[in-house]
Amino acid sequence: MNRPSTSIHGQWSSRWAFILAATGSAVGLGNIWKFPYITGENGGGAFVLVYLLCIACIGLPLMMAEVMIGRRGRQNPVNTIKSISKEEKKSPHWKFIAWIGLLAGFIILSYYSVIAGQAIAYVFRSFAGVFEGVTPDGAHNIYATLTSDPERLLAWHTVFIVCTMTVVARGVTGGLEKLVTFIMPALVAILLILVGFAANTGDYFTQGVEFLFSPDFSKITPEGVLTAMGHAFFTLSLGMGAIMVYGSYLPKNTSILKVSITIAIADTVIALLAGMAIFPLVFANGLSIGAGPGLIFETLPIAFGHMAGGALFGGMFFLLLVFAAWSSAISLIEPAIAWLVENKQVSRRRASVTAGFAVWLLGLLTVFSYNIGQHWILFGKTMFELLDYLTANIMLPLGGLFIAIFAGWTMSKKSTQEELAITSPIVYHGWLILIRYIAPAAVIIIFLNAIGLLG
Ligand code: PHE
Numbered sequence: 001m002n003r004p005s006t007s008i009h010g011q012w013s014s015r016w017a018f019i020l021a022a023t024g025s026a027v028g029l030g031n032i033w034k035f036p037y038i039t040g041e042n043g044g045g046a047f048v049l050v051y052l053l054c055i056a057c058i059g060l061p062l063m064m065a066e067v068m069i070g071r072r073g074r075q076n077p078v079n080t081i082k083s084i085s086k087e088e089k090k091s092p093h094w095k096f097i098a099w100i101g102l103l104a105g106f107i108i109l110s111y112y113s114v115i116a117g118q119a120i121a122y123v124f125r126s127f128a129g130v131f132e133g134v135t136p137d138g139a140h141n142i143y144a145t146l147t148s149d150p151e152r153l154l155a156w157h158t159v160f161i162v163c164t165m166t167v168v169a170r171g172v173t174g175g176l177e178k179l180v181t182f183i184m185p186a187l188v189a190i191l192l193i194l195v196g197f198a199a200n201t202g203d204y205f206t207q208g209v210e211f212l213f214s215p216d217f218s219k220i221t222p223e224g225v226l227t228a229m230g231h232a233f234f235t236l237s238l239g240m241g242a243i244m245v246y247g248s249y250l251p252k253n254t255s256i257l258k259v260s261i262t263i264a265i266a267d268t269v270i271a272l273l274a275g276m277a278i279f280p281l282v283f284a285n286g287l288s289i290g291a292g293p294g295l296i297f298e299t300l301p302i303a304f305g306h307m308a309g310g311a312l313f314g315g316m317f318f319l320l321l322v323f324a325a326w327s328s329a330i331s332l333i334e335p336a337i338a339w340l341v342e343n344k345q346v347s348r349r350r351a352s353v354t355a356g357f358a359v360w361l362l363g364l365l366t367v368f369s370y371n372i373g374q375h376w377i378l379f380g381k382t383m384f385e386l387l388d389y390l391t392a393n394i395m396l397p398l399g400g401l402f403i404a405i406f407a408g409w410t411m412s413k414k415s416t417q418e419e420l421a422i423t424s425p426i427v428y429h430g431w432l433i434l435i436r437y438i439a440p441a442a443v444i445i446i447f448l449n450a451i452g453l454l455g
Pocket of ligand 1: 025026027028029030031108234235236237238240242328329331332
Protein backbone atom coordinates (compact mmCIF):
# COMPACT_ATOMS: atom_id res chain seq x y z
CA MET A 1 0.00 0.00 0.00
CA ASN A 2 1.61 3.23 -1.13
CA ARG A 3 0.96 6.66 0.23
CA PRO A 4 -1.25 8.70 -2.09
CA SER A 5 -0.27 12.33 -2.62
CA THR A 6 -3.78 13.63 -1.94
CA SER A 7 -6.77 12.26 -0.07
CA ILE A 8 -9.61 10.82 -2.13
CA HIS A 9 -11.99 12.70 0.18
CA GLY A 10 -10.67 16.07 -0.94
CA GLN A 11 -8.71 18.74 0.85
CA TRP A 12 -9.45 21.78 3.06
CA SER A 13 -9.72 24.81 0.84
CA SER A 14 -7.17 26.69 2.95
CA ARG A 15 -5.00 26.53 6.02
CA TRP A 16 -7.69 28.53 7.83
CA ALA A 17 -10.38 26.02 6.95
CA PHE A 18 -8.25 23.35 8.64
CA ILE A 19 -7.67 25.55 11.69
CA LEU A 20 -11.42 26.20 11.99
CA ALA A 21 -12.29 22.52 11.57
CA ALA A 22 -9.71 21.29 14.06
CA THR A 23 -10.64 24.02 16.54
CA GLY A 24 -14.27 23.05 15.99
CA SER A 25 -13.35 19.49 16.87
CA ALA A 26 -11.40 20.53 19.95
CA VAL A 27 -13.96 22.99 21.29
CA GLY A 28 -16.89 20.95 22.50
CA LEU A 29 -18.73 19.71 25.55
CA GLY A 30 -15.26 19.30 27.05
CA ASN A 31 -14.70 23.06 27.10
CA ILE A 32 -18.11 24.34 28.07
CA TRP A 33 -19.63 21.54 30.11
CA LYS A 34 -16.69 19.63 31.55
CA PHE A 35 -13.89 22.19 32.04
CA PRO A 36 -15.92 24.55 34.26
CA TYR A 37 -17.19 21.79 36.52
CA ILE A 38 -13.87 19.98 36.96
CA THR A 39 -12.20 23.34 37.63
CA GLY A 40 -14.93 24.00 40.20
CA GLU A 41 -14.41 20.62 41.82
CA ASN A 42 -10.63 21.03 41.94
CA GLY A 43 -10.43 24.46 43.51
CA GLY A 44 -9.70 26.76 40.54
CA GLY A 45 -6.41 28.53 39.71
CA ALA A 46 -3.82 25.87 40.57
CA PHE A 47 -5.77 23.27 38.61
CA VAL A 48 -5.99 25.64 35.63
CA LEU A 49 -2.24 26.20 35.75
CA VAL A 50 -1.50 22.47 35.65
CA TYR A 51 -3.99 22.06 32.81
CA LEU A 52 -2.25 24.82 30.82
CA LEU A 53 1.12 23.19 31.40
CA CYS A 54 -0.24 19.86 30.13
CA ILE A 55 -1.68 21.49 27.02
CA ALA A 56 1.75 22.92 26.23
CA CYS A 57 3.93 19.90 27.06
CA ILE A 58 1.75 16.92 26.10
CA GLY A 59 -1.16 18.20 24.06
CA LEU A 60 0.77 20.35 21.61
CA PRO A 61 3.46 17.81 20.64
CA LEU A 62 0.83 15.09 20.32
CA MET A 63 -1.35 17.28 18.15
CA MET A 64 1.61 17.96 15.87
CA ALA A 65 2.26 14.21 15.70
CA GLU A 66 -1.34 13.44 14.71
CA VAL A 67 -1.48 16.14 12.04
CA MET A 68 1.90 15.00 10.72
CA ILE A 69 0.94 11.32 10.53
CA GLY A 70 -2.38 12.17 8.88
CA ARG A 71 -0.88 14.41 6.24
CA ARG A 72 1.85 11.93 5.46
CA GLY A 73 -0.57 9.01 5.01
CA ARG A 74 -3.45 10.92 3.38
CA GLN A 75 -5.94 8.13 4.10
CA ASN A 76 -8.18 7.07 6.98
CA PRO A 77 -6.14 6.44 10.16
CA VAL A 78 -6.05 2.63 9.68
CA ASN A 79 -4.65 2.78 6.14
CA THR A 80 -2.45 5.75 6.98
CA ILE A 81 -0.67 3.94 9.79
CA LYS A 82 -0.42 0.78 7.70
CA SER A 83 1.22 2.52 4.77
CA ILE A 84 3.58 4.58 6.90
CA SER A 85 4.63 1.41 8.75
CA LYS A 86 5.30 -0.31 5.46
CA GLU A 87 7.37 2.59 4.22
CA GLU A 88 9.38 2.61 7.46
CA LYS A 89 9.76 -1.18 7.12
CA LYS A 90 7.95 -1.75 10.40
CA SER A 91 5.13 -4.11 11.30
CA PRO A 92 1.76 -3.35 9.66
CA HIS A 93 0.16 -4.38 12.94
CA TRP A 94 0.72 -0.83 14.20
CA LYS A 95 -2.62 -0.19 12.58
CA PHE A 96 -4.26 -1.48 15.76
CA ILE A 97 -3.69 2.04 17.15
CA ALA A 98 -6.13 3.37 14.61
CA TRP A 99 -8.65 0.66 15.42
CA ILE A 100 -8.70 1.66 19.08
CA GLY A 101 -9.29 5.23 17.89
CA LEU A 102 -12.09 4.38 15.47
CA LEU A 103 -13.88 2.46 18.16
CA ALA A 104 -13.31 5.21 20.76
CA GLY A 105 -14.78 7.85 18.45
CA PHE A 106 -17.77 5.66 17.85
CA ILE A 107 -18.44 5.10 21.55
CA ILE A 108 -17.77 8.72 22.56
CA LEU A 109 -20.22 9.98 19.95
CA SER A 110 -22.91 7.61 21.24
CA TYR A 111 -23.05 9.34 24.64
CA TYR A 112 -21.88 12.77 23.47
CA SER A 113 -25.00 12.89 21.34
CA VAL A 114 -27.28 12.22 24.30
CA ILE A 115 -25.74 15.10 26.28
CA ALA A 116 -25.86 17.37 23.22
CA GLY A 117 -29.51 16.36 22.82
CA GLN A 118 -30.19 17.54 26.37
CA ALA A 119 -28.58 20.85 25.44
CA ILE A 120 -30.92 21.20 22.43
CA ALA A 121 -33.89 20.61 24.73
CA TYR A 122 -32.54 23.33 27.02
CA VAL A 123 -32.24 25.85 24.18
CA PHE A 124 -36.03 25.70 23.77
CA ARG A 125 -36.77 25.65 27.50
CA SER A 126 -34.55 28.65 28.07
CA PHE A 127 -35.85 30.82 25.25
CA ALA A 128 -39.41 29.92 26.30
CA GLY A 129 -38.73 31.35 29.74
CA VAL A 130 -39.16 28.07 31.62
CA PHE A 131 -36.35 29.00 34.02
CA GLU A 132 -37.63 32.43 35.00
CA GLY A 133 -37.56 32.69 38.80
CA VAL A 134 -36.84 28.96 39.12
CA THR A 135 -35.90 27.57 42.56
CA PRO A 136 -33.08 25.03 43.02
CA ASP A 137 -35.70 22.29 43.45
CA GLY A 138 -37.52 23.51 40.39
CA ALA A 139 -34.36 23.42 38.28
CA HIS A 140 -33.61 19.94 39.54
CA ASN A 141 -37.12 18.78 38.65
CA ILE A 142 -36.96 20.22 35.14
CA TYR A 143 -33.78 18.26 34.49
CA ALA A 144 -35.23 15.12 36.08
CA THR A 145 -38.38 15.39 33.96
CA LEU A 146 -36.29 15.49 30.80
CA THR A 147 -33.93 12.68 31.71
CA SER A 148 -36.42 10.31 33.32
CA ASP A 149 -38.42 10.09 30.10
CA PRO A 150 -36.65 7.75 27.64
CA GLU A 151 -38.83 8.92 24.75
CA ARG A 152 -37.82 12.57 25.12
CA LEU A 153 -34.14 11.81 25.53
CA LEU A 154 -34.29 9.46 22.57
CA ALA A 155 -36.00 12.07 20.41
CA TRP A 156 -33.32 14.71 21.11
CA HIS A 157 -30.55 12.14 20.67
CA THR A 158 -32.05 11.26 17.28
CA VAL A 159 -32.22 14.91 16.25
CA PHE A 160 -28.56 15.40 17.11
CA ILE A 161 -27.36 12.27 15.28
CA VAL A 162 -29.35 13.22 12.16
CA CYS A 163 -27.84 16.75 12.22
CA THR A 164 -24.35 15.29 12.60
CA MET A 165 -24.66 12.68 9.87
CA THR A 166 -26.26 15.13 7.44
CA VAL A 167 -23.14 17.26 7.60
CA VAL A 168 -20.76 14.30 7.40
CA ALA A 169 -22.59 12.88 4.36
CA ARG A 170 -21.86 16.07 2.42
CA GLY A 171 -18.14 15.54 2.51
CA VAL A 172 -15.04 17.41 3.55
CA THR A 173 -15.48 20.73 1.76
CA GLY A 174 -19.24 20.58 1.16
CA GLY A 175 -20.12 19.45 4.70
CA LEU A 176 -17.47 19.69 7.41
CA GLU A 177 -15.84 22.87 6.14
CA LYS A 178 -19.15 24.63 5.46
CA LEU A 179 -20.44 23.85 8.94
CA VAL A 180 -17.37 25.10 10.76
CA THR A 181 -17.08 28.30 8.74
CA PHE A 182 -20.60 29.13 9.85
CA ILE A 183 -20.47 27.78 13.37
CA MET A 184 -17.09 28.90 14.68
CA PRO A 185 -17.62 32.66 14.23
CA ALA A 186 -21.14 32.30 15.69
CA LEU A 187 -19.72 30.36 18.62
CA VAL A 188 -17.09 33.00 19.38
CA ALA A 189 -19.66 35.82 19.04
CA ILE A 190 -22.12 34.13 21.45
CA LEU A 191 -19.34 33.39 23.91
CA LEU A 192 -18.14 37.00 23.91
CA ILE A 193 -21.70 38.26 24.45
CA LEU A 194 -22.05 35.87 27.40
CA VAL A 195 -18.72 36.98 28.89
CA GLY A 196 -19.97 40.59 28.49
CA PHE A 197 -23.17 39.60 30.27
CA ALA A 198 -21.16 38.03 33.10
CA ALA A 199 -18.92 41.12 33.24
CA ASN A 200 -22.04 43.08 34.21
CA THR A 201 -22.14 41.27 37.52
CA GLY A 202 -19.35 43.63 38.72
CA ASP A 203 -17.55 42.25 41.72
CA TYR A 204 -18.69 38.74 41.00
CA PHE A 205 -16.95 38.90 37.66
CA THR A 206 -13.71 39.77 39.42
CA GLN A 207 -14.36 36.92 41.83
CA GLY A 208 -14.91 34.53 38.91
CA VAL A 209 -11.75 35.63 37.13
CA GLU A 210 -9.74 35.36 40.34
CA PHE A 211 -11.09 31.88 40.90
CA LEU A 212 -9.76 30.90 37.46
CA PHE A 213 -6.42 32.65 37.61
CA SER A 214 -5.09 32.93 41.15
CA PRO A 215 -3.50 29.61 42.00
CA ASP A 216 -3.83 28.26 45.51
CA PHE A 217 -1.63 25.20 45.55
CA SER A 218 -3.05 23.93 48.81
CA LYS A 219 -6.23 23.14 46.90
CA ILE A 220 -4.68 20.85 44.32
CA THR A 221 -4.40 17.12 44.97
CA PRO A 222 -2.37 14.54 43.02
CA GLU A 223 -5.69 13.34 41.57
CA GLY A 224 -6.44 16.89 40.52
CA VAL A 225 -3.15 17.02 38.61
CA LEU A 226 -4.06 13.80 36.83
CA THR A 227 -7.54 15.03 36.02
CA ALA A 228 -6.00 18.16 34.50
CA MET A 229 -3.70 16.03 32.33
CA GLY A 230 -6.49 13.74 31.18
CA HIS A 231 -8.65 16.68 30.29
CA ALA A 232 -5.90 18.40 28.29
CA PHE A 233 -5.96 15.29 26.21
CA PHE A 234 -9.73 15.02 25.76
CA THR A 235 -10.29 18.69 25.08
CA LEU A 236 -7.79 18.74 22.19
CA SER A 237 -9.49 15.69 20.60
CA LEU A 238 -6.28 13.68 20.81
CA GLY A 239 -5.66 9.96 20.94
CA MET A 240 -8.37 8.68 18.61
CA GLY A 241 -7.51 9.82 15.10
CA ALA A 242 -9.90 12.78 14.73
CA ILE A 243 -7.06 15.26 14.33
CA MET A 244 -5.17 12.66 12.27
CA VAL A 245 -7.98 12.31 9.72
CA TYR A 246 -8.36 16.11 9.59
CA GLY A 247 -4.59 16.29 8.99
CA SER A 248 -4.99 13.97 6.00
CA TYR A 249 -7.00 16.73 4.28
CA LEU A 250 -4.37 19.39 4.99
CA PRO A 251 -2.63 21.12 2.05
CA LYS A 252 1.01 20.16 1.65
CA ASN A 253 2.90 23.33 2.41
CA THR A 254 1.19 24.33 5.63
CA SER A 255 3.32 24.67 8.76
CA ILE A 256 2.17 21.95 11.15
CA LEU A 257 3.85 23.72 14.06
CA LYS A 258 2.00 26.98 13.45
CA VAL A 259 -1.45 25.49 12.90
CA SER A 260 -1.10 23.25 15.96
CA ILE A 261 -0.10 26.18 18.18
CA THR A 262 -3.06 28.20 16.86
CA ILE A 263 -5.54 25.39 17.55
CA ALA A 264 -4.19 24.70 21.05
CA ILE A 265 -4.35 28.39 21.95
CA ALA A 266 -7.85 28.84 20.50
CA ASP A 267 -9.17 25.81 22.39
CA THR A 268 -7.62 27.02 25.64
CA VAL A 269 -8.85 30.59 25.28
CA ILE A 270 -12.37 29.33 24.62
CA ALA A 271 -12.33 27.08 27.69
CA LEU A 272 -11.13 30.00 29.83
CA LEU A 273 -13.77 32.31 28.37
CA ALA A 274 -16.43 29.69 29.12
CA GLY A 275 -15.21 29.70 32.72
CA MET A 276 -15.38 33.51 32.75
CA ALA A 277 -18.95 33.37 31.47
CA ILE A 278 -20.11 30.76 33.95
CA PHE A 279 -18.36 31.34 37.30
CA PRO A 280 -19.49 34.95 37.88
CA LEU A 281 -23.14 33.87 37.40
CA VAL A 282 -22.71 31.03 39.85
CA PHE A 283 -21.07 33.33 42.43
CA ALA A 284 -23.59 36.13 41.90
CA ASN A 285 -26.40 33.76 42.81
CA GLY A 286 -24.62 32.21 45.77
CA LEU A 287 -24.67 28.79 44.11
CA SER A 288 -22.20 25.96 44.56
CA ILE A 289 -19.25 25.91 42.20
CA GLY A 290 -18.51 22.26 42.93
CA ALA A 291 -21.82 20.85 41.72
CA GLY A 292 -20.12 18.42 39.33
CA PRO A 293 -21.65 17.35 36.00
CA GLY A 294 -24.96 19.00 36.92
CA LEU A 295 -23.36 22.47 36.97
CA ILE A 296 -24.62 23.33 33.50
CA PHE A 297 -28.05 21.71 33.53
CA GLU A 298 -29.10 22.15 37.15
CA THR A 299 -27.09 25.03 38.65
CA LEU A 300 -26.74 27.46 35.77
CA PRO A 301 -30.48 27.67 34.91
CA ILE A 302 -31.08 28.95 38.47
CA ALA A 303 -28.63 31.79 37.77
CA PHE A 304 -30.23 32.57 34.41
CA GLY A 305 -33.65 32.45 36.02
CA HIS A 306 -32.78 35.27 38.37
CA MET A 307 -31.11 37.74 36.07
CA ALA A 308 -32.46 40.39 33.75
CA GLY A 309 -32.46 39.00 30.22
CA GLY A 310 -31.75 35.53 31.63
CA ALA A 311 -34.10 33.72 29.23
CA LEU A 312 -32.34 35.20 26.23
CA PHE A 313 -28.79 34.73 27.54
CA GLY A 314 -29.61 31.28 28.88
CA GLY A 315 -30.97 30.25 25.48
CA MET A 316 -27.83 31.59 23.83
CA PHE A 317 -25.68 29.68 26.28
CA PHE A 318 -27.30 26.34 25.42
CA LEU A 319 -27.16 27.17 21.72
CA LEU A 320 -23.43 27.69 22.18
CA LEU A 321 -23.21 24.27 23.78
CA VAL A 322 -25.08 22.66 20.87
CA PHE A 323 -22.89 24.36 18.25
CA ALA A 324 -19.71 23.36 20.05
CA ALA A 325 -20.91 19.75 20.34
CA TRP A 326 -21.97 19.62 16.69
CA SER A 327 -18.58 20.58 15.26
CA SER A 328 -16.91 18.05 17.59
CA ALA A 329 -19.35 15.27 16.75
CA ILE A 330 -18.53 15.36 13.04
CA SER A 331 -14.87 14.77 13.86
CA LEU A 332 -15.66 11.87 16.17
CA ILE A 333 -17.20 9.88 13.31
CA GLU A 334 -15.08 11.10 10.37
CA PRO A 335 -12.31 8.48 10.85
CA ALA A 336 -14.92 5.69 10.61
CA ILE A 337 -16.58 7.29 7.57
CA ALA A 338 -13.24 7.66 5.77
CA TRP A 339 -12.48 4.02 6.56
CA LEU A 340 -15.86 2.80 5.24
CA VAL A 341 -15.54 4.81 2.03
CA GLU A 342 -11.96 3.71 1.34
CA ASN A 343 -12.12 0.10 2.41
CA LYS A 344 -15.72 -0.93 1.77
CA GLN A 345 -16.20 1.05 -1.43
CA VAL A 346 -19.47 2.60 -0.30
CA SER A 347 -20.60 6.16 -0.97
CA ARG A 348 -20.16 8.78 1.73
CA ARG A 349 -23.91 8.97 2.04
CA ARG A 350 -24.27 5.29 2.58
CA ALA A 351 -21.37 5.25 5.04
CA SER A 352 -23.00 8.09 7.00
CA VAL A 353 -26.37 6.34 7.20
CA THR A 354 -24.80 3.06 8.31
CA ALA A 355 -22.43 4.56 10.87
CA GLY A 356 -25.09 7.01 12.07
CA PHE A 357 -27.56 4.21 12.68
CA ALA A 358 -25.01 2.14 14.58
CA VAL A 359 -24.02 5.09 16.80
CA TRP A 360 -27.68 5.92 17.38
CA LEU A 361 -28.33 2.36 18.47
CA LEU A 362 -25.39 2.34 20.86
CA GLY A 363 -26.64 5.68 22.24
CA LEU A 364 -29.69 3.84 23.59
CA LEU A 365 -27.46 2.54 26.40
CA THR A 366 -26.83 6.11 27.55
CA VAL A 367 -30.46 7.14 27.04
CA PHE A 368 -31.64 4.27 29.22
CA SER A 369 -28.96 4.78 31.86
CA TYR A 370 -30.90 7.90 32.97
CA ASN A 371 -34.21 6.08 33.39
CA ILE A 372 -35.32 2.51 32.81
CA GLY A 373 -31.72 1.28 32.85
CA GLN A 374 -30.68 3.27 35.92
CA HIS A 375 -30.07 0.03 37.74
CA TRP A 376 -28.06 -1.73 35.06
CA ILE A 377 -24.80 -1.43 36.94
CA LEU A 378 -21.52 -2.95 35.80
CA PHE A 379 -18.28 -2.44 37.78
CA GLY A 380 -20.22 -0.04 40.00
CA LYS A 381 -21.11 2.24 37.08
CA THR A 382 -24.19 2.93 34.98
CA MET A 383 -23.88 2.23 31.25
CA PHE A 384 -23.24 5.92 30.51
CA GLU A 385 -20.56 6.19 33.19
CA LEU A 386 -18.98 2.98 31.98
CA LEU A 387 -18.76 4.13 28.34
CA ASP A 388 -17.39 7.49 29.45
CA TYR A 389 -14.82 5.80 31.68
CA LEU A 390 -13.83 3.26 29.06
CA THR A 391 -13.17 5.92 26.41
CA ALA A 392 -11.92 8.98 28.30
CA ASN A 393 -9.88 7.12 30.90
CA ILE A 394 -8.68 4.08 29.00
CA MET A 395 -8.99 4.23 25.23
CA LEU A 396 -7.88 7.83 24.60
CA PRO A 397 -4.82 7.71 26.87
CA LEU A 398 -3.84 4.35 25.38
CA GLY A 399 -4.35 5.62 21.82
CA GLY A 400 -2.35 8.77 22.58
CA LEU A 401 0.48 6.79 24.14
CA PHE A 402 0.82 4.59 21.06
CA ILE A 403 0.56 7.54 18.67
CA ALA A 404 3.41 9.25 20.56
CA ILE A 405 5.50 6.08 20.40
CA PHE A 406 4.70 5.61 16.73
CA ALA A 407 5.62 9.19 15.84
CA GLY A 408 8.71 9.32 18.05
CA TRP A 409 10.17 5.84 17.68
CA THR A 410 8.62 3.94 14.77
CA MET A 411 8.83 6.74 12.24
CA SER A 412 12.38 7.66 11.30
CA LYS A 413 13.79 11.07 12.15
CA LYS A 414 14.23 11.65 8.44
CA SER A 415 10.48 11.19 7.82
CA THR A 416 9.30 13.31 10.73
CA GLN A 417 11.78 16.04 9.89
CA GLU A 418 10.65 16.02 6.29
CA GLU A 419 6.93 16.10 7.12
CA LEU A 420 7.07 18.63 9.95
CA ALA A 421 9.53 20.79 7.98
CA ILE A 422 10.55 22.77 11.06
CA THR A 423 13.46 24.98 10.12
CA SER A 424 14.86 25.49 13.62
CA PRO A 425 16.79 22.40 14.84
CA ILE A 426 16.16 23.43 18.45
CA VAL A 427 12.40 23.45 17.97
CA TYR A 428 12.46 20.12 16.13
CA HIS A 429 14.54 18.45 18.83
CA GLY A 430 12.36 19.99 21.50
CA TRP A 431 9.37 18.32 19.84
CA LEU A 432 11.27 15.02 19.56
CA ILE A 433 12.10 14.99 23.28
CA LEU A 434 8.51 15.79 24.20
CA ILE A 435 7.04 13.13 21.92
CA ARG A 436 9.60 10.43 22.71
CA TYR A 437 9.89 10.79 26.47
CA ILE A 438 7.73 13.41 28.17
CA ALA A 439 4.37 12.71 26.52
CA PRO A 440 4.54 8.88 26.81
CA ALA A 441 5.62 9.12 30.46
CA ALA A 442 2.80 11.52 31.26
CA VAL A 443 0.23 9.41 29.43
CA ILE A 444 1.35 6.30 31.30
CA ILE A 445 0.77 8.18 34.56
CA ILE A 446 -2.74 9.23 33.43
CA PHE A 447 -3.45 5.68 32.40
CA LEU A 448 -2.27 4.08 35.61
CA ASN A 449 -4.38 6.56 37.51
CA ALA A 450 -7.40 5.78 35.38
CA ILE A 451 -7.21 2.08 36.09
CA GLY A 452 -6.65 2.87 39.74
CA LEU A 453 -3.07 1.65 40.14
CA LEU A 454 -1.91 4.96 41.56
CA GLY A 455 -4.67 4.97 44.13
N1 PHE B 1 -12.57 17.76 22.12
C1 PHE B 1 -13.95 17.49 22.29
C2 PHE B 1 -14.48 18.27 23.49
O1 PHE B 1 -13.76 18.96 24.15
C3 PHE B 1 -14.24 16.04 22.48
C4 PHE B 1 -13.58 15.16 21.47
C5 PHE B 1 -12.73 14.16 21.89
C6 PHE B 1 -13.83 15.34 20.10
C7 PHE B 1 -12.09 13.35 20.96
C8 PHE B 1 -13.19 14.54 19.17
C9 PHE B 1 -12.31 13.56 19.60
O2 PHE B 1 -15.64 18.18 23.79
